[in-house]
Amino acid sequence: MLCEKSLSLFPRCLLKKNLLDIKTLNKEDINLILERSHYYKHLTKEGRSFAPVLENKTIANLFFEPSTRTRMSFEKAAINLGGKVINFDSSSSSVQKGETLLDTARTVESLGVEALVIRHPLAGAPSQVAGEVGTPVINAGDGSHEHPTQALLDLFTIKDIKGSLDGLKVFIVGDVLHSRVVRSNIWAFLKMGIEITVVGPYTLMPPGLEEMGIKVKPCLDEELRQADIIYLLRMQKERQQGGLFPTIKEYKKFYGITQDSLKNVKAKGIIMHPGPVVPGIEIEDILTRSPQSVIQEQVKNGVFVRMALLELMLSGEVKN
Amino acid sequence: MNLLIKGGTILNPAAGLYQNLDILITKGRIAKLAPYIEDKNAEVIPAGGKIIAPGLIDLHVHLRQPGGEGKETIKTGCAAAAAGGFTSIACMPNTNPVIDNELLVHYLKGVVEKEAVVKVYPIGAITKGSRGEELAEIGLMLQEGIAAVSDDGNPVESSYIMSMAMKYAKTFGLPVVSHCEETSLAKGGAINEGRQSTLLGLKGIPDIAEAVMVARDIMLAEYTGAHVHIAHVSCARSIELIRMGKSRGVKVTAEVTPHHLILTEEDVGDFDTNVKMNPPLRTAEDRKALRKALKDGTIDVIATDHAPHTREEKSVEFDSSPFGVVGLETALSLVLTELVAPGHLSLEKAISSLTMKPAQILGLRTGKIEEGAAADLTVIDLNKEIIIDKEKFYSKGKNTPFDGWKVRGVPFMTIVGGRIVMKEGKVKFKGEQ
Numbered sequence: 001m002l003c004e005k006s007l008s009l010f011p012r013c014l015l016k017k018n019l020l021d022i023k024t025l026n027k028e029d030i031n032l033i034l035e036r037s038h039y040y041k042h043l044t045k046e047g048r049s050f051a052p053v054l055e056n057k058t059i060a061n062l063f064f065e066p067s068t069r070t071r072m073s074f075e076k077a078a079i080n081l082g083g084k085v086i087n088f089d090s091s092s093s094s095v096q097k098g099e100t101l102l103d104t105a106r107t108v109e110s111l112g113v114e115a116l117v118i119r120h121p122l123a124g125a126p127s128q129v130a131g132e133v134g135t136p137v138i139n140a141g142d143g144s145h146e147h148p149t150q151a152l153l154d155l156f157t158i159k160d161i162k163g164s165l166d167g168l169k170v171f172i173v174g175d176v177l178h179s180r181v182v183r184s185n186i187w188a189f190l191k192m193g194i195e196i197t198v199v200g201p202y203t204l205m206p207p208g209l210e211e212m213g214i215k216v217k218p219c220l221d222e223e224l225r226q227a228d229i230i231y232l233l234r235m236q237k238e239r240q241q242g243g244l245f246p247t248i249k250e251y252k253k254f255y256g257i258t259q260d261s262l263k264n265v266k267a268k269g270i271i272m273h274p275g276p277v278v279p280g281i282e283i284e285d286i287l288t289r290s291p292q293s294v295i296q297e298q299v300k301n302g303v304f305v306r307m308a309l310l311e312l313m314l315s316g317e318v319k320n
Numbered sequence: 321m322n323l324l325i326k327g328g329t330i331l332n333p334a335a336g337l338y339q340n341l342d343i344l345i346t347k348g349r350i351a352k353l354a355p356y357i358e359d360k361n362a363e364v365i366p367a368g369g370k371i372i373a374p375g376l377i378d379l380h381v382h383l384r385q386p387g388g389e390g391k392e393t394i395k396t397g398c399a400a401a402a403a404g405g406f407t408s409i410a411c412m413p414n415t416n417p418v419i420d421n422e423l424l425v426h427y428l429k430g431v432v433e434k435e436a437v438v439k440v441y442p443i444g445a446i447t448k449g450s451r452g453e454e455l456a457e458i459g460l461m462l463q464e465g466i467a468a469v470s471d472d473g474n475p476v477e478s479s480y481i482m483s484m485a486m487k488y489a490k491t492f493g494l495p496v497v498s499h500c501e502e503t504s505l506a507k508g509g510a511i512n513e514g515r516q517s518t519l520l521g522l523k524g525i526p527d528i529a530e531a532v533m534v535a536r537d538i539m540l541a542e543y544t545g546a547h548v549h550i551a552h553v554s555c556a557r558s559i560e561l562i563r564m565g566k567s568r569g570v571k572v573t574a575e576v577t578p579h580h581l582i583l584t585e586e587d588v589g590d591f592d593t594n595v596k597m598n599p600p601l602r603t604a605e606d607r608k609a610l611r612k613a614l615k616d617g618t619i620d621v622i623a624t625d626h627a628p629h630t631r632e633e634k635s636v637e638f639d640s641s642p643f644g645v646v647g648l649e650t651a652l653s654l655v656l657t658e659l660v661a662p663g664h665l666s667l668e669k670a671i672s673s674l675t676m677k678p679a680q681i682l683g684l685r686t687g688k689i690e691e692g693a694a695a696d697l698t699v700i701d702l703n704k705e706i707i708i709d710k711e712k713f714y715s716k717g718k719n720t721p722f723d724g725w726k727v728r729g730v731p732f733m734t735i736v737g738g739r740i741v742m743k744e745g746k747v748k749f750k751g752e753q
Contacts (some may be wrong), residue, residue: 023519102635122637123521124591131590143639144521183521207524208515 015312018130018137021146022187030155030191036308037156040080041301050307052082053315059083060113062105063140064090064120069275069299070140070149074117077306086113105129114314118142123180136313144178150274151184153305155192157298158229161270166193169226173199173255174233174282177206177244181274182233186214197223200255203244220255224264232257232273232282248281257283262292270294322346323738324359328367328699332374333672334688343372345695348738353691365740367699370732371667374675374687375407375696378648380472380497380551380575380623383409383440385431386424387416392628392716394428395435399749400626400648400715402742405731407696408439408679408686409648413450414473420445420456425464437741437750438734439696441467441682443497446485450474453481455488462492467682470497472551477503479536486546495547495573495681500533500558501599510639512600516585522638525600527555534558538565538572547571549681552625554580554599556609563618573681575623576610578651582658583607583721593634593641595721597627611664614673621677622670624651628717646717650708652700654722656729699733706730714747 015029022030043050059078063071075085088108090096095104105116115136118126123143130137141147159165170189176182176198189196190213197215198205209216217223224230235251245251257271271283271293279285288295323345330341330353342357343350378401384392392400394411401409411428413419419428425442432440444461448454450471458469469489475498476482482498489496506529511517513524534550538561541548550562553574565572583601595601613619627644634641652674659665679687686696705728710718734742741748 100632100635101637120637122639124638127591128637142521144523146521180521183519206518207513208518211515 019148019309019313020127020130020137020139022148022151022184022191023146025148027191030152030188033152033305033308033312034156034159036312037301037304038160040304040307041160044304050080053311054078054081054083057083057114057314058112059085059115059117059310060088060108060111061085062088062108062116062118064095064101064118064125067119067140069302070119073299073302074140074306076303077310080303080307081311083310086111101125102129102132105133109133109135115310138309138313141180144180144183146184147180147274148184149302149306149309150181151188152309153298153302154185154231154272154274155188156305157272157294157301158270160301161294161297162228167195168228169195169197170229170231171197171199171224171227172231172233173220173257175204175235175239176200176209176233177204178236178239179233185231186212201245204239220261222264224261225266227265227269230257230265230269230271232271234274234276234278235281252281256281257287259284259287262287265292272298275299322359322362323365323695323735323740324357324362325365325367325372325697325699326357328370328372330372330689331668331671332689333668333676334374335690337689338668343689343697345735345738348695350689350691350693350695353689365699365733369703371700371702372689373671373698373700374689375734375736376405376652376674376698377408377678377684377687378406378624378626378651379410379468379621379678379682381409381411381626381648382414382628382644383411384415384628386427390630390716391633393435394431394440395749396714396716397626397628397648398436398438398440399747400646400713401438402734402736402747403714403731403745404648404650405652405698405700405734405742406438406648407698407734407736408441408684410441410443410467410682412470412472413443413445418445418450419443420448420450422457422460422464425461425466429465435750437747438736439686441465441684443468443470443472445469446471446476446496447481452476452478455481455485458488458494459492462494466494467684468495468497468549470499470551472497472499475499475501475503475533479540482537483540483544486540486544486548490544490546493683495549497549497551498533498537499551500530500537502529502532505529505532509600510596511588512585512602514585514603516588520588520591525598527557527602527606530555530599531557531561534561538562538570541565541572542568542570545571547573550574552577552580552599552623553610553613553619555602555606559609559613559618563613566618573620574618575621576614576619577623577625578647578654579645579721581607581610581614581622582654587721591638592721593636593638594645594719594723596638596641596643597625597645598643611659615665615669620673621681622651622655622673623678624648626715628715629719630716631718634719644719646713646715646720649713649715650720650722653706653708653727653730654725656702657727661728695735695738697735698731699735700729701732702729704728704730704732
């Protein structure tokens with residue numbers, strides 16, 4: 001099961017320089033990351049220590065918008081592997097004095113770091129930085145564009161629970177229009193052979209999904225019974241002012257996951273959510289702690305996946 | 321001194337003329353067209369193997385002066401025009417302040433007189449400050465020489481104001497140039513709404529944001545009897561409406577930019593802000609419809625919507641970047657290479673849509689080659705190949721999506737009122753010999 005053998009086939013330069021999206025990541029690379037994540041999870045379970053493959057390496061977290069789990073997850077992953085992390089917080093930085101994104105990135109690069117982990121409220125910011133700096137860039141979520149490490153940890157979580165990915169059915173429910181998680185996950189799911197159905201009002205559906213082979217459904221109904229995975233998206237109250245739906249009450253009525261709607265789900269169906277969960281909107285609070293919910297598992301796995309990623313991107317080799 | 325252009329092939333769409341004639345220019349005018357002319361007092365310009373077209377006219381240019389001199393000035397913008405083979409340009413009033421009164425038009429004329437190497441026809445605002453509330457002094461601006469009115473960049477939202485503007489502009493015989501955009505549908509958008517906006521997570525601008533306004537303005541033009549000119553048409557839906565308007569006898573004309581004729585939304589790729597413009601690049605089907613519409617005359621002219629910005633303004637996040645690309649220095653070469661050479665458009669049609677047609681729309685007496693006419697001419701070398709290099713632009717704006725493109729066919733010489741203002745890529749500024 002452990003993939004130490006197959007890893008030896010990839011002696012160095014394990015991944016492309018940057019991780020900007022899942023769209024351009026190939027299946028082999030995804031599998032490599034998943035295998036290596038599995039290795040780290042296995043070590044943890046056995047209580048063994050990790051080789052300090054990031055020793056003397058510094059990761060810079062450049063977060064231009066708030067984040068709890070992603071930032072701390074990257075930090076924990078780096079520390080686990082003996083690396084150091086420096087953090088940047090846009091609210092207390094020179095961004096307030098008018099320093100631009102690209103100048104900020106160049107400045108941090110000049111400090112001497114091995115990777116830039118970037119979270120930004122606007123789509124494309126990490127790609128633009130990657131075009132300007134020589135340091136590897138990892139996209140930690142950019143606007144409504146992509147959130148590739150979330151997709152990788154989601155794949156890992158599903159594979160860890162289900163054993164394999166191919167042929168599974170996922171129902172993604174909610175605000176697809178604004179979700180960067182969806183944009184990474186649809187690529188990830190499609191590449192790994194998972195069938196996708198998205199559910200939500202047409203006001204929250206961007207165009208072009210059907211052309212990609214994704215089923216679009218306006219309502220949650222008994223078809224949910226087919227789902228191996230129900231993937232819920234965060235609904236933000238601000239969207240109501242944007243005229244996208246009338247009230248939270250109405251949204252909950254048609255798209256909220258309740259104990260009642262779970263009756264339609266397979267016994268082995270799992271509920272996932274990228275977080276942060278807003279209690280009581282997209283899912284009844286109690287269900288987040290139900291046996292079907294793997295939300296905390298996603299958070300745990302995020303560290304292993306990011307360890308694998310940092311190692312594969314930065315250490316140039318894999319030590320077992 | 322007289323100029324004598326010898327041995328070139330004249331392409332004059334106004335007369336359907338396509339023949340080898342010499343051209344003698346005296347006192348800024350075309351004095352004689354004949355198969356063989358000799359004049360010992362003239363400077364001879366050998367033009368064997370080259371095309372001589374009426375001077376190109378771009379009726380949609382942003383010169384940015386006053387208020388945006390970091391992006392462009394009248395001097396640099398006109399130099400860019402000359403470098404691109406344009407002898408006449410019309411400049412949009414969305415400067416700071418907005419050109420909405422006679423004094424500002426007078427100011428523009430003064431700067432043009434001093435600095436401009438090509439002819440500049442100011443376009444006045446439709447409404448004061450282009451705020452869409454009260455009509456600007458259209459009649460008084462006309463006395464100072466505006467060629468049209470437009471609130472380009474700030475579409476007139478109120479249908480009432482637009483209908484009044486059309487009636488009023490008609491009073492003075494001026495076309496209303498309409499930037500068609502339903503702002504409530506386009507708000508916050510960065511690129512075309514479609515597959516690409518979905519994948520990039522950028523807010524989309526749907527094609528109907530343009531088309532519903534095209535529909536409104538054509539109906540208002542029919543109702544008022546005014547001439548409406550639809551700026552930068554970008555999508556198939558708008559074309560259908562324009563075609564219908566024309567068939568009903570509405571005085572509607574339309575323009576399309578080289579970038580909409582050549583690129584599609586797929587070219588936005590890696591969040592390159594030099595591919596961000598408004599209206600946005602649409603789909604391959606839209607591009608196909610635009611090419612067809614230009615060919616069949618539904619779209620009358622090619623205009624660049626030359627919209628220079630500074631590097632600093634464009635070196636930001638995609639959403640934060642201003643809309644617009646430059647076009648004056650690449651338009652002719654791109655049209656020749658990407659449209660004429662592959663057979664999407666005949667050379668005659670291309671030249672006519674860059675000369676005679678825009679002259680007709682603005683009511684200019686240029687755009688044709690005939691004895692007695694002002695000597696505004698563009699000599700084109702159809703065989704010369706170059707690589708587009710934005711660093712060589714005369715324009716201050718380097719925001720082009722075409723940097724590094726290989727093109728075949730370039731303007732060899734630009735002559736404005738008998739004065740050579742550009743020769744082999746080098747612009748001769750005012751006062752330079």
